Amino acid sequence: MASLAAAPPQEGSARPLVGTALYVAAILIGLGNFLVVLDTTICNVSVPTIAGNLGVSSTQGTWVITSYAVAEAITVPLTGWLAKKFGAQRTFIACYLSFAVVQFFCGMSHSLGMLLGMRVLLGLVGGPIMPLSQMLLLRIFPKEKATLATVIWAMTTLVGPVAGPILGGIICDNYGWPWIFFIKVPIAAAAGFALMKLMHGQSDPKAPAFIDKVGLALLVIWVGALQIMLDEGRNQDWFASEEICILGIVALIGFLAFVIWELTEKNPIVDLRIFRHRGFVGAALTYAVGYGAFFASIVLLPLWEQSAMGYTATWAGYATGIMGILAVVSAPFVGKACEKMDPRLIVSAGILGIGAIMVWRMWTFNPDVTFTQMAWPTLWTGPFMVMFFVPVTGLAMASVKHDEQANAAGLSNFMRTLAGAFATALVQSGWSNATRRNEGEIVNAMQHGRTAVEGLLAQGVPLDNARAALWQVIEGQSVMLGTLNMFGVIALCLAFSATLIWLVPKPKGPIDTSGAH
Numbered sequence: 001m002a003s004l005a006a007a008p009p010q011e012g013s014a015r016p017l018v019g020t021a022l023y024v025a026a027i028l029i030g031l032g033n034f035l036v037v038l039d040t041t042i043c044n045v046s047v048p049t050i051a052g053n054l055g056v057s058s059t060q061g062t063w064v065i066t067s068y069a070v071a072e073a074i075t076v077p078l079t080g081w082l083a084k085k086f087g088a089q090r091t092f093i094a095c096y097l098s099f100a101v102v103q104f105f106c107g108m109s110h111s112l113g114m115l116l117g118m119r120v121l122l123g124l125v126g127g128p129i130m131p132l133s134q135m136l137l138l139r140i141f142p143k144e145k146a147t148l149a150t151v152i153w154a155m156t157t158l159v160g161p162v163a164g165p166i167l168g169g170i171i172c173d174n175y176g177w178p179w180i181f182f183i184k185v186p187i188a189a190a191a192g193f194a195l196m197k198l199m200h201g202q203s204d205p206k207a208p209a210f211i212d213k214v215g216l217a218l219l220v221i222w223v224g225a226l227q228i229m230l231d232e233g234r235n236q237d238w239f240a241s242e243e244i245c246i247l248g249i250v251a252l253i254g255f256l257a258f259v260i261w262e263l264t265e266k267n268p269i270v271d272l273r274i275f276r277h278r279g280f281v282g283a284a285l286t287y288a289v290g291y292g293a294f295f296a297s298i299v300l301l302p303l304w305e306q307s308a309m310g311y312t313a314t315w316a317g318y319a320t321g322i323m324g325i326l327a328v329v330s331a332p333f334v335g336k337a338c339e340k341m342d343p344r345l346i347v348s349a350g351i352l353g354i355g356a357i358m359v360w361r362m363w364t365f366n367p368d369v370t371f372t373q374m375a376w377p378t379l380w381t382g383p384f385m386v387m388f389f390v391p392v393t394g395l396a397m398a399s400v401k402h403d404e405q406a407n408a409a410g411l412s413n414f415m416r417t418l419a420g421a422f423a424t425a426l427v428q429s430g431w432s433n434a435t436r437r438n439e440g441e442i443v444n445a446m447q448h449g450r451t452a453v454e455g456l457l458a459q460g461v462p463l464d465n466a467r468a469a470l471w472q473v474i475e476g477q478s479v480m481l482g483t484l485n486m487f488g489v490i491a492l493c494l495a496f497s498a499t500l501i502w503l504v505p506k507p508k509g510p511i512d513t514s515g516a517h
Contacts, residue, residue: 296490
């Protein structure tokens with residue numbers, strides 16, 4: 001008996017978590033999800049600082065955002081295989097602790113190449129955390145408390161992207177950009193070890209698992225080639241460059257091969273057969289297009305505020321993150337509304353509301369815009385953001401069979417994450433092109449440029465300084481007009497997304513807005 005008592009507990013021999021232990025475990029699991037989602041936006045306001053310190057352009061600096069998003073998107077389809085092969089709990093904790101280690105090396109990066117490599121690795125280890133956190137929360141809570149589990153998951157998912165710009169700005173300005181990574185090392189490490197200790201002995205079933213190696217390789221090839229093409233296209237003059245042409249061909253052939261393989265493979269890494277459901281197609285496309293447009297706006301805003309308006313990373317973070325105030329307040333009301341109203345109407349209204357915010361910015365923003373004038377539209381984005389994000393996943397899940405819901409959730413999140421990465425690259429390119437185009441039009445339309453320079457010369461200003469002052473005015477106006485142009489494009493994309501949701505058949509009853517499938 002003594003030897004039995006001293007033996008370590010067997011797999012699944014521990015009692016289910018209850019009381020304080022249950023809630024501590026839930027907080028630690030939710031914290032893991034929060035940290036991963038936080039990383040999607042925490043670099044947004046720090047891009048100019050990171051780029052300046054590493055001696056690269058702001059356009060190259062945005063690769064820090066896209067590299068993480070693409071790697072995370074690629075890993076999402078692997079989550080089911082990892083959970084079966086090694087156990088959901090083991091995989092989650094291993095990714096949690098690895099996330100802490102890779103964060104340290106992100107902060108230690110002394111070149112853009114090293115930082116991008118570490119951000120890719122961070123996305124790979126962080127990708128499974130988001131879906132597995134949802135799975136584990138539902139596993140540790142009894143069925144009668146499943147709603148509480150989904151609330152914890154939903155709130156960490158909602159608050160993370162909003163907190164990112166604020167925390168990133170404050171940390172970057174006061175401690176330096178490496179600390180936006182260093183600060184998460186002790187938190188993730190302590191939480192991961194505490195969770196491992198707390199859940200030791202809990203049931204963590206495994207099952208025979210097959211991985212579609214060919215499908216995975218094709219996925220990495222076409223997604224990687226397409227993202228590099230989008231990131232580098234503007235710098236290489238797009239298809240005038242042989243390199244960009246090759247990347248485009250590789251992406252196209254890789255995508256076609258991927259689609260053919262996945263449709264014929266018995267155990268595909270991405271189950272494309274789910275697209276036979278019209279409702280899923282409508283909801284997933286709405287999610288991807290709408291999220292891509294929204295994410296483009298929260299990448300563009302901090303870049304413009306810092307490069308053209310002279311904002312620090314901290315104030316750019318405040319100007320972006322303020323949307324979280326009304327988002328958190330409105331979330332419970334939107335959830336209740338989804339039980340009584342057609343969720344398609346709520347999604348469409350939410351997306352159109354975000355589009356109207358873009359139009360508001362187009363009409364009111366100018367080089368003299370104040371922080372308060374910029375903050376009001378962002379503040380009111382919050383409720384519309386919740387109206388979009390909360391019901392759309394539930395609509396996607398309601399459109400497929402029960403045994404397809406896990407694959408549908410993974411595919412939907414894959415499309416959303418990839419759309420955010422692609423949109424980041426496209427909005428950068430569009431912004432730059434619009435700025436150059438406006439610059440040329442202003443110069444061509446300027447009739448009194450020489451008079452302005454002569455006036456400065458008469459005041460004793462040297463010729464070079466007078467020309468530089470005039471050019472600074474032209475450049476500032478060009479950037480402002482380019483920014484407004486991109487708000488217009490984003491508004492059009494959002495309007496298109498709002499129509500896609502009507503491809504979804506009307507649900508027969510209330511949908512599950514937790515996404516807990």
